Amino acid sequence: MANHQALDFEKNVSRALNDAQLRKNFKFAMGNFILKRKAIFPDETETEQLRTLGNAIKQRALSRLPELLAQLEEKCSQNDIQVHWAETTAEANRQVLDIMQAHQATLLVKGKSMVSEEMHLNKFLQGHGIEAMETDLGEFIVQLNNETPSHIIVPAIHKNKDQIARILHENIPDTPYTEDVQELNAIARKTLRQKFYRAGVGLSGVNLAVAETGTLCLVENEGNGRMCTTVPPVHIALMGLEKVIEKLEEVPPMLRLLIGSATGQLITTYVNMITSPRKEGEKDGPQEVHLIILDNGRSNIYADAQRRQTLQCIRCGTCLNHCPVYTRIGGHAYGYIYPGPIGKILNPQVEGLEAAGVLATASSLCNACEEVCPVKIPIPELLRRIRNESYANDFTGTIDGHGYKRNWVELGVWKAWAIMNTHQLINAAGQKIMGTLGLKLPKLGPLKNWTRHRTYPQLAKKSLHELVKEHGVDNE
Amino acid sequence: MSSQARERIFARLNAARPNPLTPGPGVGDLPVKTYSREEKIEHLKSLMEAMRTEVYLTSEQTWLAELKEVLKQRDVKKLLYGPQSPIGEALQSKWKNDDRDLPELVPYDKEIEQFKGEVFNIDAGITSTYGAIAETGALILWSSKEEPRLMSLVPPIHIAVLQAGKIYNTFLEVMQKENWAGGMPTNAFLVSGPSKTADIELTLAFGVHGPKELIVLIVDGE
Numbered sequence: 001m002a003n004h005q006a007l008d009f010e011k012n013v014s015r016a017l018n019d020a021q022l023r024k025n026f027k028f029a030m031g032n033f034i035l036k037r038k039a040i041f042p043d044e045t046e047t048e049q050l051r052t053l054g055n056a057i058k059q060r061a062l063s064r065l066p067e068l069l070a071q072l073e074e075k076c077s078q079n080d081i082q083v084h085w086a087e088t089t090a091e092a093n094r095q096v097l098d099i100m101q102a103h104q105a106t107l108l109v110k111g112k113s114m115v116s117e118e119m120h121l122n123k124f125l126q127g128h129g130i131e132a133m134e135t136d137l138g139e140f141i142v143q144l145n146n147e148t149p150s151h152i153i154v155p156a157i158h159k160n161k162d163q164i165a166r167i168l169h170e171n172i173p174d175t176p177y178t179e180d181v182q183e184l185n186a187i188a189r190k191t192l193r194q195k196f197y198r199a200g201v202g203l204s205g206v207n208l209a210v211a212e213t214g215t216l217c218l219v220e221n222e223g224n225g226r227m228c229t230t231v232p233p234v235h236i237a238l239m240g241l242e243k244v245i246e247k248l249e250e251v252p253p254m255l256r257l258l259i260g261s262a263t264g265q266l267i268t269t270y271v272n273m274i275t276s277p278r279k280e281g282e283k284d285g286p287q288e289v290h291l292i293i294l295d296n297g298r299s300n301i302y303a304d305a306q307r308r309q310t311l312q313c314i315r316c317g318t319c320l321n322h323c324p325v326y327t328r329i330g331g332h333a334y335g336y337i338y339p340g341p342i343g344k345i346l347n348p349q350v351e352g353l354e355a356a357g358v359l360a361t362a363s364s365l366c367n368a369c370e371e372v373c374p375v376k377i378p379i380p381e382l383l384r385r386i387r388n389e390s391y392a393n394d395f396t397g398t399i400d401g402h403g404y405k406r407n408w409v410e411l412g413v414w415k416a417w418a419i420m421n422t423h424q425l426i427n428a429a430g431q432k433i434m435g436t437l438g439l440k441l442p443k444l445g446p447l448k449n450w451t452r453h454r455t456y457p458q459l460a461k462k463s464l465h466e467l468v469k470e471h472g473v474d475n476e
Numbered sequence: 477m478s479s480q481a482r483e484r485i486f487a488r489l490n491a492a493r494p495n496p497l498t499p500g501p502g503v504g505d506l507p508v509k510t511y512s513r514e515e516k517i518e519h520l521k522s523l524m525e526a527m528r529t530e531v532y533l534t535s536e537q538t539w540l541a542e543l544k545e546v547l548k549q550r551d552v553k554k555l556l557y558g559p560q561s562p563i564g565e566a567l568q569s570k571w572k573n574d575d576r577d578l579p580e581l582v583p584y585d586k587e588i589e590q591f592k593g594e595v596f597n598i599d600a601g602i603t604s605t606y607g608a609i610a611e612t613g614a615l616i617l618w619s620s621k622e623e624p625r626l627m628s629l630v631p632p633i634h635i636a637v638l639q640a641g642k643i644y645n646t647f648l649e650v651m652q653k654e655n656w657a658g659g660m661p662t663n664a665f666l667v668s669g670p671s672k673t674a675d676i677e678l679t680l681a682f683g684v685h686g687p688k689e690l691i692v693l694i695v696d697g698e
Contacts, residue, residue, distance in 0.1 A: 060496075141676075221672050252647040266523070284588035
């Protein structure tokens, strides 16, 4: 993406690791989320059954994606929702702007939407003289502080309440400094009520789009989402093309999985299902509803059967909460809108390996993400795929930038390794040399990095092969 | 631009389309939860109360008196209602026969464009409900001409009147039994409590953007 600065992941990581406050904030929040998820999915057998169903619903939908998208479009059109297609984020931004300009609207109120973050919509609209106001409390805080979200579900989780108190105090006129959470809420409520009242257009994301009925489902706790989709005369909904499911009756299990995984709740305060704009005789609700369906690399991911599983994601964020790496470095270090395990597989596929492939290295492959994923995305398998493609020397990769890490030294080392392990004499000679010289290897390149935080590997004088020859095998 | 984008997106998706998967596990495979009439009421009540909703068990004879008490406690000055709604007539006759200590009854009878200032300055709104879900503890509301969407959202207090017989076991049950797939309203929504957030240090706080208070009057006809 053009408006991304080159990612210096290593620097970001070491900065995050040295920020004690940040690490404390994340450690507390992630630990909390893990417990809450566990409490809301108490029966392992039942949860497993539900996850299997979630996986099947998404896989079935993806296997028929073109038909379902066409059906969604047809149903929406019948219901007077106007459907727009965008291949790129630039196109989607333009479509939002065009709709706003057609209504001479200068204020946009926004419910939470990760796609809008992906589009960098606020910045784009600002450049065209339009105020785009985040209304989810966490997003509002992050916007006031001129940041991006650090978590998919709780965007301001990297800040504690003292920091948030300061942000509100310094950025909203006539706001006293208070660390009382109720009062901080009241400040946001008061400020944003006026915005809801005045806004010409409201914007939202989409959690699930139902092809069967053309219904857009949104979940939230605050009520800002219902405000954005009900008060302004125009509503724009943004969705990635992977969000469509086939049937309405699939909504309850998908919501159970999404909500339980995201916040550890049985149900959110509001489940909002929108099927049309205001009808004849109805007294409120938007007179126009627009649905913008964004591709932005998704159709390329779709083309590969293994990578397609990435598109099962329902953006619950639970893989972030359970990731030992994310918990220690937080969301911003990843440098992209989607952090954590899902970001590590999504960003490299969308942005290309040269730009974002490094993210796939930030994993110990502990499998926690896969174990909790409500739709069973094999994230570790996809991480390995991305790592392999980064080095692929056979030109078989399908991810943009495949083979970018390939280098002749490393290739030579692996070739030599293979020869050494398939030829007995060379192997024996190699062992001797390594045993004697191993400790004296110069700390260069990868060896230097490896040993910076780790004990230098001790190479045995005798190989296992030789030891077995001499002593035989115990307990055979 | 949009139509060219559409063509190119569909071309890529169609080129990559796998064989449609045969139906695997479906929603019918999930264990079915059922509750007795009393259990439904009890389950709904306890879940909603845990989310700081006030729930009152009333009858056809007592719900209006209970409502009056609720309004009085909160010193509500203006109450928004739908005159043509299922509870409209009952409210009107109550207000006609007993006007002491009752707030002004404001009908939502014009389009929001002529009414926005008033709606944003009203203390409370009262609506009927489509039903409720026992399993998750949530009210079901369908928007209608008679009861517009903002009634349950903008005023700081939302009072909902629920017929006990309309409590369903699960979300799936109400969808299937009432054939929602055959015709969805402009806006169907579930409400499980007053507006809340945990965006600051995961501390739960109520009354962010939607109602600060949710009061449910369950009317038990039996």
